[in-house]
Amino acid sequence: MDIGPSQVTDLIVIKGAKFFYETNGTQFFIKGTAYQPDSSTSYVDPLSDPAGCTRDIPYFQELGLNTIRVYAVKSEENHDDCMTALQEAGIYVLVDLTNPTSSINRVDPEWDDNLYTTYTDVIDAFALYNNLLGFIVANEVVTDYTTTPAAAYIRAAIRDMKAYISAKNYRPIPIGVTNNDDLQIKERYANYLACDITSEANSAIDFLGTNLYSWCGDSDFISSGYSQQRTQFENYPFPWFLSEYGCNAVRPRSFSEVQAIYDEMSDVLNGGIVYQYFQSNDYGLIELNDGDTHSVETLDDFDAFSSQIARATSPSSVNSEEYTPGVRTIGCPTTDANWSAGTRLPTPPPIALRALSSASKSNITRTTRTRSEVTASSTSTIANARATPANGLGISDDSGKIGTEELSLAAKIAIGIVVPLVVVGLLFFLYRQLKRRKIRIKAGKQAMMPPTTDQFPTTMAHMPPTSSMQAQYQYPPGCQPVPEANSQPLSEAPAMRDPVEAHSTPLHEASAVRSPVMAPSTPVVPPASAQNRETQTGMEDIRSEMVRIKNERTRLERLVELNAPIARE
Numbered sequence: 001m002d003i004g005p006s007q008v009t010d011l012i013v014i015k016g017a018k019f020f021y022e023t024n025g026t027q028f029f030i031k032g033t034a035y036q037p038d039s040s041t042s043y044v045d046p047l048s049d050p051a052g053c054t055r056d057i058p059y060f061q062e063l064g065l066n067t068i069r070v071y072a073v074k075s076e077e078n079h080d081d082c083m084t085a086l087q088e089a090g091i092y093v094l095v096d097l098t099n100p101t102s103s104i105n106r107v108d109p110e111w112d113d114n115l116y117t118t119y120t121d122v123i124d125a126f127a128l129y130n131n132l133l134g135f136i137v138a139n140e141v142v143t144d145y146t147t148t149p150a151a152a153y154i155r156a157a158i159r160d161m162k163a164y165i166s167a168k169n170y171r172p173i174p175i176g177v178t179n180n181d182d183l184q185i186k187e188r189y190a191n192y193l194a195c196d197i198t199s200e201a202n203s204a205i206d207f208l209g210t211n212l213y214s215w216c217g218d219s220d221f222i223s224s225g226y227s228q229q230r231t232q233f234e235n236y237p238f239p240w241f242l243s244e245y246g247c248n249a250v251r252p253r254s255f256s257e258v259q260a261i262y263d264e265m266s267d268v269l270n271g272g273i274v275y276q277y278f279q280s281n282d283y284g285l286i287e288l289n290d291g292d293t294h295s296v297e298t299l300d301d302f303d304a305f306s307s308q309i310a311r312a313t314s315p316s317s318v319n320s321e322e323y324t325p326g327v328r329t330i331g332c333p334t335t336d337a338n339w340s341a342g343t344r345l346p347t348p349p350p351i352a353l354r355a356l357s358s359a360s361k362s363n364i365t366r367t368t369r370t371r372s373e374v375t376a377s378s379t380s381t382i383a384n385a386r387a388t389p390a391n392g393l394g395i396s397d398d399s400g401k402i403g404t405e406e407l408s409l410a411a412k413i414a415i416g417i418v419v420p421l422v423v424v425g426l427l428f429f430l431y432r433q434l435k436r437r438k439i440r441i442k443a444g445k446q447a448m449m450p451p452t453t454d455q456f457p458t459t460m461a462h463m464p465p466t467s468s469m470q471a472q473y474q475y476p477p478g479c480q481p482v483p484e485a486n487s488q489p490l491s492e493a494p495a496m497r498d499p500v501e502a503h504s505t506p507l508h509e510a511s512a513v514r515s516p517v518m519a520p521s522t523p524v525v526p527p528a529s530a531q532n533r534e535t536q537t538g539m540e541d542i543r544s545e546m547v548r549i550k551n552e553r554t555r556l557e558r559l560v561e562l563n564a565p566i567a568r569e
Contacts, residue, residue: 009087009131014174014206016325017239018318019270025320029262030133030241030271031309032067032094033060038280043100046070047093048077050085055294056277057089059286063306067092067133069243069273072099075121083129092133094243094273097122097161104157106141109150111157113351119157120164120355127170134174134207136243137161142189143180151192151341159203160348167359176207178243181214187232188333194238195332197343208236209243209273215257217250226260234268235328242272248282252300258308266315274305353418 011022019028035056037044046052047070060068068086073079073095086093098104102118104111119137126132138154141147158175165173177193179186193205215224233240242261246253261272279287285302289295333339 009090009092011130011171012092012133014239015320015323017237017268017270018323019239020320020323027317027319027323028066028270029266029315029317030067030273031065031312032069032271032273033063033065033285034071034244034273034276035068035278036071036276037278043072045072045074045077045079047073047079047082050081051294053082053085055296056286057085057091059277059296059298059302060091061089063285063302064309066090067094067271067273068277069094069096069136071096071139073122073125074099075118075125077125079125079129083126083131087129087131092131093126093129094133094136095122095126096136096139098137098139104138104141104150104153106143106147106150109141109153111153111160111346111349113349115157116160116349116351116355119161123161123165123170123173124168127165127168127173132173134176135161136178136209137175139178139243140180140211142185144182145184145338145340148185148189148338149340151189152345155193155197155200155203156345156348158205159200159345160352162202163348163352163356164359167356174206176205176209176238178209178211180211181229184338186210188339190233190236191330191333192339192341194236195330197332197345200343200345203345205238207239207241208233209241211244211275212242213245213247215245215260216247218254218256221260221264224257224260226257226265230265230268235326237325237328237330239270240268241270244275245272246275246283246301246305251282253304255301255305255308258305258312262312262315266317271315 010024012019012028013022014020019030020026021028035046037046037052068091070093083093097119099118102115104115123135126135137157141154142151154177158177161175165175179189182189190208193208195204197203210229212229215226221227245257245261246255255274261269274285276283277286278284279299283301284299285305286296286298289297332343333341335342
């Protein structure tokens with residue numbers, strides 16, 4: 001069994017409740033330290049400081065460490081030099097996705113675009129390093145029963161980060177949570193993070209870390225509460241480890257709990273991370289020399305921890321092929337006065353759908369700035385790690401390793417919303433186009449039809465005169481029609497022109513028209529009688545009606561011309 005550093009860094013995978021080296025199946029126990037420099041101004045990203053990594057890695061190796069935990073990084077910085085140097089030393093890295101200015105607020109939780117972007121930027125910055133052990137999505141957010149509503153936001157963040165990792169075609173990187181040891185809610189919290197929420201299948205944790213400071217001085221397995229911790233977590237389906245330990249209530253620290261961590265607890269616990277490497281609030285193993293950040297001074301805690309960790313060589317371990325994970329169904333806690341988080345999680349932020357769509361189309365071939373031999377090794381290992389179905393996310397599969405599952409919830413939401421909207425929009429567009437076409441065709445057909453009696457009232461001015469009309473019409477005295485010498489009977493007269501054209505000439509030029517019905521041989525001036533004035537008024541009405549008819553005819557002819565192409569269609 002090997003719990004020390006390896007010169008060739010293999011991927012670490014999860015099977016059931018344990019970590020294993022992917023290639024040889026040896027169980028992996030975390031032997032680590034928290035690695036975050038203290039700063040009075042703003043946080044420092046230790047993995048973007050090649051000089052600092054070069055300075056500290058020999059001390060990691062002297063302690064026999066295989067893991068460091070970094071609480072805050074800057075995604076825009078270059079981490080190749082540090083991550084490569086750590087990989088060559090056989091040291092894995094746990095990276096928190098949060099930072100001092102961007103994390104889920106325990107009092108007023110939100111899951112929004114800003115947090116989503118912060119988390120995914122960190123994922124993009126570290127996903128392709130083989131010595132990345134996993135991402136931590138929340139640290140000490142749910143600390144008592146008053147902050148339990150934030151648990152739903154943590155599971156939503158896990159769901160969306162797993163969906164993003166899958167969409168980017170990264171290897172299935174474990175995502176987990178670390179928390180304090182609050183007796184009121186720790187069991188419910190662990191159950192909530194692991195329980196099966198049917199509609200949110202990819203929102204469960206892959207691992208859980210506990211920040212445990214109950215073993216102080218020369219305590220023991222029973223009085224420290226370690227035995228109770230072991231009992232509580234012995235049947236959970238995910239790896240459990242101590243994400244922080246090292247009580248400083250008794251100085252100097254003796255670190256006697258190290259033997260329990262890697263002995264009595266080792267069948268359930270997967271190791272731990274001592275707090276911390278840099279001196280801060282009497283917790284450090286080393287201290288940077290004043291005025292010279294390139295040299296360090298080891299403290300008493302360094303020597304005590306080194307002595308204890310060197311003895312931790314025989315934890316209870318099992319090979320991956322011989323290990324059969326236990327089967328346990330974990331129910332979600334019911335909501336009450338001491339637990340407020342339900343199974344209905346916050347929806348993905350608006351930016352999530354756009355990010356998933358963009359990620360699925362992108363090619364994640366990385367142009368790395370690491371050493372060529374490390375790059376070649378990384379490319380081969382990453383290619384093997386990515387050999388998973390394209391529609392899945394990383395969680396435990398039948399073989400127990402981080403495997404694949406069905407399409408993520410965010411992708412389902414995208415398909416369920418976008419596709420129906422597109423279909424409805426297309427159908428509405430086709431309906432509008434068809435309706436407009438029908439209206440145009442109908443208008444064209446109406447325009448080409450001959451005028452009906454509704455359009456042209458049947459008045460004497462709009463029809464050829466007949467003999468019966470002549471007989472019925474009461475002409476004024478002296479205005480009797482006089483037929484011309486060469487006139488024909490009305491019944492034998494040639495076909496009359498269009499009624500509009502026939503009356504297109506003004507009445508004062510009527511002598512040129514020579515109407516066979518109305519034209520007298522000589523001008524007649526009727527006497528100024530009441531009957532005569534009534535006749536003149538009727539003639540004025542006829543003239544006005546003829547002008548209106550002419551205008552209407554012109555308008556209809558233009559309408560026919562404009563609609564002729566549509567009618568031909």
